[in-house]
Amino acid sequence: MSIVYNPASADRLQSYSSIMVEDKQRCLVETALEQSAAPAQRSLSIFERVITTHAPILESLLLQSPTDSILQLYHTSRYLQSFLKSYPTAWKYLSFRLYYPSGTQPPPVRVVLPGHLDPESQRQSRPYALDKLLMTVAIPFSPCLRSLELDNTAVSGQILISTVLHSRRETLEHLSVRGCKNVSLKYHIVPYLTMFGLQYDVDMARNIGSSPATKPLALKSLYTYRCRHHRRRPYLTSSLQRKDSDSEPTHELVTLCHKLGIWTDTAWCSTPAGRCFRRRGYVQMRVPQGSAEVWVVFDRLWRSKNWIGSVDHGSQPSKQDGKLWEHSETGAFGEALGTGEGGDPGEGKTLPAHLRQSHTRFVENVRCDNCLEVIPERCEQCSILMHCIGCRKTLCASCAYERPYVHRTSRSSTSVDDAPQPFWWAPGATVSPCSMQDPAHSVSYISNQPSSYPTLMFHWCCTEPIFSGGGGISIGTPNREVDQVRAVPLPRGQGWEDVEYSSNEFNKTFPKYAYGDPTRPDYSLETGHIAMMKWLLGPPDRKISPCPRNLCQECYDSTHWKVHCKTCSKPLCIEHDLRGLRLRICGYRDLAMEKLAIQEQDGTNSLDHLPQARPTSGFDLPYRTQRVVDSITSSFTDDQLGDNLTELNTPVIPHTDLTESGELVRRSSRSFSASNSNGSRSSSPSSLYCDSPMEPPKWQGCQSFFCPQHRVVGDHRQRCGSLLFECTSCSVNVCQDCVSRNPPCNCSYCESNYLCPNCARNYERDGTCRRLIEEKARRERKWKKDMRALEGILDNKLANEIAEFAGQFFDAIEQEQPGVSVEQVEDIGLSGWS
Structure with a gap:
C-alpha cells in the first residue's frame, strides 16, 4: 500500500537540510564581517532574555512546542542559535514523522502540472535529506536524546543504526520507525539487537547480570510496524526455517525484544486455535500439510496507528466517539505535547504512545463480561469481532463461541510457577494458541468432530467491514467516522453504548413490540408505522453513522435496531437501511423523496384544529396519513363535517383495509344517491371510485417494509426475492399483495404503464386511462x-x-x-x- 503523505509535513522535512546549510554559510559570512569591522553591540529582545535566563520557562516552552516550532525558534536569531546549540535538553524529544492516513479516507486531490512529476511517484522527503538533518542536529546538539520518531520518512537504515543508535545507545529510550521503507528488519534492526542479545546470553550464563565493560542499551520501546521485511500476515512454523522468508526477521524481532525487555509494537495474537479468524482464514486458504501451527502477527497500536492528537488541525470536535487518542490528547502532527502536569489533555511529551492512558485503557485489565476472566491482548479482528457495539459487551474467546474453550490443567502448579512460561505472549495458556485444534477436554468433544470450528455468537447488523490478511479493516464508505469501529473494547455503563440500546427518551415512549414480535411478525401495526416514520425523520441534527455494528446474540435478538422484511422476514437495520433511505415501503415512494417532501411541509395541512379527529396512539400522524384525512374532510360540507368527525377516526388509520374504509365512507354519505350508469356496472374495482358521488379514502398501501433493491458495499446478506411494482405516475411502491387486492386495469395504456389505485382513479377522470x-x-x-x-x-x-x-x-x-x-x-x- 503506497504511503500518502501530508504535503506540508513533507515540505518541512525537505527544507530542514537546506536551511541548515544556508544558515551555516550565513553565520560564517556574518562572523567574517564582524571580525573585519568593529562589533556593534545588539540589545537582546524581551523574549530572548526571558527564555534564556529563566530555565523553567524555557523547559515548559520546549515541552509544549513541536519539533517544527523548535527548529523555527532555532532560526529566529543568531543569539538563539548559539544558545540552543549549547542547550542539550532542547533536543531531547524529536519527531519528524509524516502522517500515514487511514485506509477509509479518500485520497487527496493531486494537481499535476505539465512537465512536473507526480508527487505520488516521489518519496516523502528527498533522498538523504533527513539523514543530513539527523547528522547535523540530532548528533551534535543532543547528547541526551531520549525519543526519536521518524515514521513514514525516507531515513536510511544504515545511517540510523551506525550514527544515531550507535552514538546515543546510552540515552535513547524510544525509537519509532514505522513505515520507513528504507529501514530493514532483516539487515538493520535485527542484526543490531542480536549483538545485545548475545551479550545478554553471555551475561546470564556467567550469572553476572550485565557486564560493566559493555555500554548498556537504554532502548525501552521500539516501533517498527510496516518497515521493510516486516511480516504483516500470518505465517507457519515451517516458514521460519526458510531464510528467504520475511517471517523470520519478524519472529526474531519479537523474541529479541522480549529477551532485552524492549516493548515493540509487533506481537502475536493470543486467541487460541481457529477462534482467531485470521488464523482460520490462513489455514483454509493454504491447507498446510500435517499439524498446522499458525503465528498471527498484529500491530499493537492498530487503534490509533501511533498517532496522538486530532488529525484535523481545526477546531476539535465535541462528539466523543471513543477515539481517545484524538479527543483526550494534545498533539501536533502526531507528536505528543504538554508538560503532563494538567491544563491541556494528555500526559505530556515524555511518554510514548504505548504508555499513555489513551492506549492502556484498551489493553490492560480487560475482563470478559460473562466469565470475568482477564482477556490478554489480541489482534484487531478478534477485538472487534468479540465486542458488541450495541451494549458494549466484551467476551473472551471461550464465551464468544457456541462451545467453550477449556484449557488443559497442569499437573504441578509449583513446577509451572518456577519454570519459565513458554507462552509468555499468551498469559494463562497451557497449550500453544497457534495450534488449530481445540484441546480435547471430554469424550463427547472427541466424538463430536474436533476438527470443525465453533460458531461465533456475534452478528453484523447489515454491512460488515472487509478484513484483510494483513490485519487491517477496510470499510466501503470513505469517511473518518467509520474509524470508531476501532474504539474497542470500550467499557459498559459510561455512555459508549449505541443510541438505540441506551436509555433515552425514544425508548421511554416507544411501545413494546412496535415493530412486531420477531416470533410472531405483524406487519399491520399502526403504532409501529407511525413511530417508525418519526424515527425515520429523527432530530434535524442527527447524522447517519456509516459505521458497521457488530452485535452479540442478545442484542441481535432484541427489537431495538431492526424491522422485518415482509417477504423473507429477515431483519433490516434501522440505522443503515431505514435512516440510510435504502428500504422500500409499500405505499411510499423512494424514501429520499418522501423525507424531502415531509421536511418541506410547513404543517398547514395538519389536523391540529381538529383534536377529536386525531388518533389515540400517542404519536403524531405521518404526513401521508394527514393528507388522506384532508382529502376526506375536504369532500364534506361544513354541516356534514361536524356530524361525521366521529366516523372519520377509523379511516385515518394507515393499515385499515380499503374495502372496510370504503364501506364506512358510504355509510357516512347515505344522503347521496349512486348513479346507475353502465360504468357503475363494470366489474373493475376502479369503476366504483370513478362514478361514486362521494370521494373514497385514498389508497395507502399495507405500509410493509421490504429489503433494499440494491446492495451497498459490505452488505453480504442473502438476496431477497421481493418484487414491488412502481407506479409510473407518482413512483409509489406497491407490493404484490396490494396488487392482488387492487388488480390493475388491463387497458392498452395501463398494461404498459402500471398505475397505483390512486393514480388509476385520477387517470380515469382525465381520460388517460382507456378502460x-x-x-x-x-x-x-x-x-x-x-x-x-x-x-x-x-x-x-x-x-x-x-x-x-x-x-x-x-x-x-x-x-x-x-x-x-x-x-x-x-x-x-x-x-x-x-
Whole structure:
C-alpha cells in the first residue's frame, strides 16, 4: 500500500537540510564581517532574555512546542542559535514523522502540472535529506536524546543504526520507525539487537547480570510496524526455517525484544486455535500439510496507528466517539505535547504512545463480561469481532463461541510457577494458541468432530467491514467516522453504548413490540408505522453513522435496531437501511423523496384544529396519513363535517383495509344517491371510485417494509426475492399483495404503464386511462356483431321457410295425384305463400 503523505509535513522535512546549510554559510559570512569591522553591540529582545535566563520557562516552552516550532525558534536569531546549540535538553524529544492516513479516507486531490512529476511517484522527503538533518542536529546538539520518531520518512537504515543508535545507545529510550521503507528488519534492526542479545546470553550464563565493560542499551520501546521485511500476515512454523522468508526477521524481532525487555509494537495474537479468524482464514486458504501451527502477527497500536492528537488541525470536535487518542490528547502532527502536569489533555511529551492512558485503557485489565476472566491482548479482528457495539459487551474467546474453550490443567502448579512460561505472549495458556485444534477436554468433544470450528455468537447488523490478511479493516464508505469501529473494547455503563440500546427518551415512549414480535411478525401495526416514520425523520441534527455494528446474540435478538422484511422476514437495520433511505415501503415512494417532501411541509395541512379527529396512539400522524384525512374532510360540507368527525377516526388509520374504509365512507354519505350508469356496472374495482358521488379514502398501501433493491458495499446478506411494482405516475411502491387486492386495469395504456389505485382513479377522470373508452368500444363492437348475427339468422329462417313451401308445391305437381284439380293446387300454393 503506497504511503500518502501530508504535503506540508513533507515540505518541512525537505527544507530542514537546506536551511541548515544556508544558515551555516550565513553565520560564517556574518562572523567574517564582524571580525573585519568593529562589533556593534545588539540589545537582546524581551523574549530572548526571558527564555534564556529563566530555565523553567524555557523547559515548559520546549515541552509544549513541536519539533517544527523548535527548529523555527532555532532560526529566529543568531543569539538563539548559539544558545540552543549549547542547550542539550532542547533536543531531547524529536519527531519528524509524516502522517500515514487511514485506509477509509479518500485520497487527496493531486494537481499535476505539465512537465512536473507526480508527487505520488516521489518519496516523502528527498533522498538523504533527513539523514543530513539527523547528522547535523540530532548528533551534535543532543547528547541526551531520549525519543526519536521518524515514521513514514525516507531515513536510511544504515545511517540510523551506525550514527544515531550507535552514538546515543546510552540515552535513547524510544525509537519509532514505522513505515520507513528504507529501514530493514532483516539487515538493520535485527542484526543490531542480536549483538545485545548475545551479550545478554553471555551475561546470564556467567550469572553476572550485565557486564560493566559493555555500554548498556537504554532502548525501552521500539516501533517498527510496516518497515521493510516486516511480516504483516500470518505465517507457519515451517516458514521460519526458510531464510528467504520475511517471517523470520519478524519472529526474531519479537523474541529479541522480549529477551532485552524492549516493548515493540509487533506481537502475536493470543486467541487460541481457529477462534482467531485470521488464523482460520490462513489455514483454509493454504491447507498446510500435517499439524498446522499458525503465528498471527498484529500491530499493537492498530487503534490509533501511533498517532496522538486530532488529525484535523481545526477546531476539535465535541462528539466523543471513543477515539481517545484524538479527543483526550494534545498533539501536533502526531507528536505528543504538554508538560503532563494538567491544563491541556494528555500526559505530556515524555511518554510514548504505548504508555499513555489513551492506549492502556484498551489493553490492560480487560475482563470478559460473562466469565470475568482477564482477556490478554489480541489482534484487531478478534477485538472487534468479540465486542458488541450495541451494549458494549466484551467476551473472551471461550464465551464468544457456541462451545467453550477449556484449557488443559497442569499437573504441578509449583513446577509451572518456577519454570519459565513458554507462552509468555499468551498469559494463562497451557497449550500453544497457534495450534488449530481445540484441546480435547471430554469424550463427547472427541466424538463430536474436533476438527470443525465453533460458531461465533456475534452478528453484523447489515454491512460488515472487509478484513484483510494483513490485519487491517477496510470499510466501503470513505469517511473518518467509520474509524470508531476501532474504539474497542470500550467499557459498559459510561455512555459508549449505541443510541438505540441506551436509555433515552425514544425508548421511554416507544411501545413494546412496535415493530412486531420477531416470533410472531405483524406487519399491520399502526403504532409501529407511525413511530417508525418519526424515527425515520429523527432530530434535524442527527447524522447517519456509516459505521458497521457488530452485535452479540442478545442484542441481535432484541427489537431495538431492526424491522422485518415482509417477504423473507429477515431483519433490516434501522440505522443503515431505514435512516440510510435504502428500504422500500409499500405505499411510499423512494424514501429520499418522501423525507424531502415531509421536511418541506410547513404543517398547514395538519389536523391540529381538529383534536377529536386525531388518533389515540400517542404519536403524531405521518404526513401521508394527514393528507388522506384532508382529502376526506375536504369532500364534506361544513354541516356534514361536524356530524361525521366521529366516523372519520377509523379511516385515518394507515393499515385499515380499503374495502372496510370504503364501506364506512358510504355509510357516512347515505344522503347521496349512486348513479346507475353502465360504468357503475363494470366489474373493475376502479369503476366504483370513478362514478361514486362521494370521494373514497385514498389508497395507502399495507405500509410493509421490504429489503433494499440494491446492495451497498459490505452488505453480504442473502438476496431477497421481493418484487414491488412502481407506479409510473407518482413512483409509489406497491407490493404484490396490494396488487392482488387492487388488480390493475388491463387497458392498452395501463398494461404498459402500471398505475397505483390512486393514480388509476385520477387517470380515469382525465381520460388517460382507456378502460371506459375501450369497454364502450368493446360493447359497441359486440352489439354490432350480435346484430349482424341476428340478421343472418332471420334471413336464413325466411329462406328456409320459402324453400320448404316451394318444395311442397313442386312435390304436389310432380305427384299428379288423381282427383286434384288445378284450382286446388293454386289454393295450396297461395296458402303456402301466405
